[in-house]
Amino acid sequence: MATISFTDSNAVPRSFDLKETPVVIGRHPECEIHLNDVSVSRYHAKITSENGNFYLQDLNSRNGTILNGDAISKPTRMFDQAKIRICDSTLSFFLDEPRNSQVSDAGTLRPTREPAAAPISKHLSSIFLDDFGDEKSNVMSQLDIPSHHQRIHNHATAEQKLVALTKITHALSESVERDQVLTKILEFLLELFTNADRGFIILQNEDGELEPVGWKTRHAADDEQIRISKTIVKQVIDSKRPVISSDAASDDRFDMAQSIVDFRIRSLMCAPMINSKDEVIGVIHLDTVQQSVAFNEEELETLTTIALQASLAVQKSDLFEAAKRSENLKVDLQVANEIQRKFLPQRAIKNDRYDFFSYYRPMQQVGGDYFDYVKLDDNRVGIVVADVVGHGIAAALLMAKVSAESRFALATCKSAEEAIQAMNTNLSDLKIDRFVTLALALVDFKENKMTVVNAGHMPPLLRNEAGEYRKLAVEEAGIPLGISEDFEYESVEIALEVGDVVTMYTDGVNEAMNAADEQLTTTRLIDELKQAQSKTPQTTCEQIVKIVARHSGSTPAIDDMCAVCFGRSS
Numbered sequence: 001m002a003t004i005s006f007t008d009s010n011a012v013p014r015s016f017d018l019k020e021t022p023v024v025i026g027r028h029p030e031c032e033i034h035l036n037d038v039s040v041s042r043y044h045a046k047i048t049s050e051n052g053n054f055y056l057q058d059l060n061s062r063n064g065t066i067l068n069g070d071a072i073s074k075p076t077r078m079f080d081q082a083k084i085r086i087c088d089s090t091l092s093f094f095l096d097e098p099r100n101s102q103v104s105d106a107g108t109l110r111p112t113r114e115p116a117a118a119p120i121s122k123h124l125s126s127i128f129l130d131d132f133g134d135e136k137s138n139v140m141s142q143l144d145i146p147s148h149h150q151r152i153h154n155h156a157t158a159e160q161k162l163v164a165l166t167k168i169t170h171a172l173s174e175s176v177e178r179d180q181v182l183t184k185i186l187e188f189l190l191e192l193f194t195n196a197d198r199g200f201i202i203l204q205n206e207d208g209e210l211e212p213v214g215w216k217t218r219h220a221a222d223d224e225q226i227r228i229s230k231t232i233v234k235q236v237i238d239s240k241r242p243v244i245s246s247d248a249a250s251d252d253r254f255d256m257a258q259s260i261v262d263f264r265i266r267s268l269m270c271a272p273m274i275n276s277k278d279e280v281i282g283v284i285h286l287d288t289v290q291q292s293v294a295f296n297e298e299e300l301e302t303l304t305t306i307a308l309q310a311s312l313a314v315q316k317s318d319l320f321e322a323a324k325r326s327e328n329l330k331v332d333l334q335v336a337n338e339i340q341r342k343f344l345p346q347r348a349i350k351n352d353r354y355d356f357f358s359y360y361r362p363m364q365q366v367g368g369d370y371f372d373y374v375k376l377d378d379n380r381v382g383i384v385v386a387d388v389v390g391h392g393i394a395a396a397l398l399m400a401k402v403s404a405e406s407r408f409a410l411a412t413c414k415s416a417e418e419a420i421q422a423m424n425t426n427l428s429d430l431k432i433d434r435f436v437t438l439a440l441a442l443v444d445f446k447e448n449k450m451t452v453v454n455a456g457h458m459p460p461l462l463r464n465e466a467g468e469y470r471k472l473a474v475e476e477a478g479i480p481l482g483i484s485e486d487f488e489y490e491s492v493e494i495a496l497e498v499g500d501v502v503t504m505y506t507d508g509v510n511e512a513m514n515a516a517d518e519q520l521t522t523t524r525l526i527d528e529l530k531q532a533q534s535k536t537p538q539t540t541c542e543q544i545v546k547i548v549a550r551h552s553g554s555t556p557a558i559d560d561m562c563a564v565c566f567g568r569s570s
Contacts, residue, residue: 002054004033004047004084005092018054023047025086026059039063039087047078054078054093063087064179069216070187071179178317182214185310189286190216192302195293196286202233203273203282203314210234213282228285232270237280242271242307244300267294271304273311281311343403345373349381349566351445356566357538359545361508361557368395369506369560370402374410379446382410382419385504385564386438387457389480394434395560401427402436402481416442416451420481420489424455428485435480439473439504443496448568450502453491456480458505461526463540463567465499467533469526472502501540501567508561512548520551537565 002018016023016033025033026044035044041061048055055075058065066085067076078084084091182201189199201214210233236243245268268287272280284307286295341360348356358371368388375381384406388395405423413419420440427436439457443450452460452473457480459471476490496502512520528547534540544563 001096002049003094003096005094006089018047018049021047021049021054024059025091026061033091035086035089037087037089040089044086045084048075054095056082056084056093061086070183071177073180178213178314178321181310181313181317185284185306185313186214186216189284189303189306190218192306193286193295193299195288195290195295197288197290198286200228200285201273201282201310202228202285204237204280210282232268233283233285236270236272236283240272240274240280242269242300242304244269244295244297269295269300269303271300271307273307273314275311275315281314283307284310343400344371349373349375353568353570354443354445354566355537355569356564357536357541358564359541359562361561362396363508363557363560368399369508369562370399371504371562371564372403372406374407376410376442380442380444382406382416383441383443383504383564383566384410384438385457385506385562386436387506387508387560387562388436389434398432398434398436401430402438406438406440410442415491416440416453417489417491420453420455420478424481424487424489425485427482430482432482435482437480437507441502441504443566448496449493450496451491451493452476453489454478455489458507458510458522461503461505461522462494463501463503463529464497467530467535469530471522496568498568498570499535501535501537501565503540503544503563503565505544505563506559506561508557508559509544509548509563511559512552512561513555513558514551514553515555520548524551536569537567541565 003015004018004023005015023032024043024046025031025035026042027035027037027040028042031043039062041059041063043059044061045065046057046059048057054077056065056067056072056078057075058072063086064071066072067078068083069085078093080093080095082093084093185201186199190196193199196218198217199215200212202210202212205211210230212228232243267290268285270283270285273282273284275281284303286303288295344360345358348358356373360369360371362369368390370384370386370388372384373381374384386399386402386406388398388402402423405426406419409419409422413422420438423438436455437457438455439460440453440455441450441460442452454460454473454477456478459474459477461469462472463469472494473492476492478489479487510520510522510525514520525544525547529540529543532539532543532547534543541563544565548561
């Protein structure tokens with residue numbers, strides 16, 4: 001009976017009989033084989049069977065599925081003793097009951113296919129880069145082939161080399177996923193250089209640190225600790241020149257490095273990977289333990305050519321990943337934009353004697369401007385307009401907090417001043433280096449009046465029936481929320497007459513810039529509103545949007561923009 005077994009040394013031994021298929025592997029509790037690892041997708045991979053054969057399929061997982069060292073993208077047949085790698089978990093497939101791994105005379109696992117392969121992985125903890133040797137040696141500029149050493153050339157013919165190089169060029173031009181690129185590179189290297197026993201790809205990360213990102217061997221035991229010379233790698237990177245040694249074990253330049261001694265390295269080649277910007281992004285390293293083998297200059301030239309092609313392929317895969325991350329971020333931001341708009345009023349307040357109209361436009365897909373209508377009872381409503389300092393995701397997150405705080409404060413506090421004070425205390429307690437400007441207008445429909453509290457925001461504008469404008473709560477304005485929890489805010493009460501229109505807005509309006517780096521300013525805004533002679537909340541808000549657009553022209557917006565207009569009609 002076919003089975004799947006966990007073969008990790010640090011895992012509890014478990015086996016699963018494949019009596020019935022499909023068998024799904026993943027993090028979701030419903031999966032037949034459950035892996036409790038956050039890096040594993042909920043439904044990661046699937047095992048199916050057909051005519052007695054078993055196939056492994058990746059279910060579009062986030063971190064991929066590895067079968068015998070290769071990332072799979074379609075259903076792939078599994079043979080006896082196949083190794084499955086899912087993130088940090090290793091599983092083995094057996095056509096019969098699990099048995100001990102076969103051991104060759106050399107004491108390594110007998111490969112189930114040629115060449116035997118160690119996995120291409122993002123977490124190559126078993127590879128070590130050794131510091132050793134004479135740091136002054138200039139190994140990359142020397143071709144040391146001792147006369148006493150027998151030179152045996154690569155057994156691949158010129159035709160085989162041409163075919164392999166053509167396959168490499170074609171495969172790398174098609175591959176976009178980095179793991180696929182690394183896998184193909186190393187497979188072709190061991191196919192082309194038939195005397196090489198091990199192949200490595202080592203890249204520099206964003207911090208300039210050397211990071212082994214892929215390796216393959218012909219006779220690799222899964223538990224083998226592999227060491228590579230950091231000195232050789234760094235000198236190849238620093239000089240942008242390849243290095244070859246025909247007898248590394250006796251090469252005094254390497255000072256008998258532990259990595260070379262332990263694994264009986266006889267000959268090695270190391271070539272730089274140089275991208276289109278003429279920057280070294282890493283190296284490709286090949287070596288052999290065969291005493292009768294020595295790499296030659298012709299092979300080093302071939303490896304150098306492949307390394308240049310490989311570096312461009314890796315660069316392309318990195319650009320692809322960056323584009324994919326950007327696209328994923330774009331999708332996430334679109335969702336965030338939809339969620340953020342749900343925080344905003346979905347409809348205007350309806351009242352027989354008052355009209356409300358609003359406009360909201362984030363500079364990016366999410367923003368820090370906020371407005372809300374908070375109905376307190378049949379006769380009172382709170383209008384909140386706020387601006388979180390900054391833009392983007394961080395501002396949007398704090399805006400969500402402001403939304404919750406404002407609704408809670410207005411629902412539980414007795415006065416407008418008390419509500420603002422409560423919001424200020426709670427936001428100050430967050431201890432974050434951001435603050436919020438906010439204006440609150442508490443409107444009483446029955447008494448035809450409103451109470452205004454200004455916390456460091458632009459003063460609301462009131463237009464009367466005669467077309468005259470004045471700023472509200474200027475002298476009573478306090479500091480923005482979140483700066484000092486002990487600040488006491490003041491309010492001002494204003495009677496609302498028939499024909500009065502109140503405008504509350506954020507600084508994306510008055511600070512809108514034009515091509516000459518000139519701000520619109522509140523003074524000019526009022527002047528143009530007077531000329532437009534807008535008399536209703538809707539026409540006033542629409543005129544504000546037109547005034548900003550006319551002033552800015554083709555200059556991109558530098559801030560979020562929000563405006564709320566309301567007024568008494570009768």
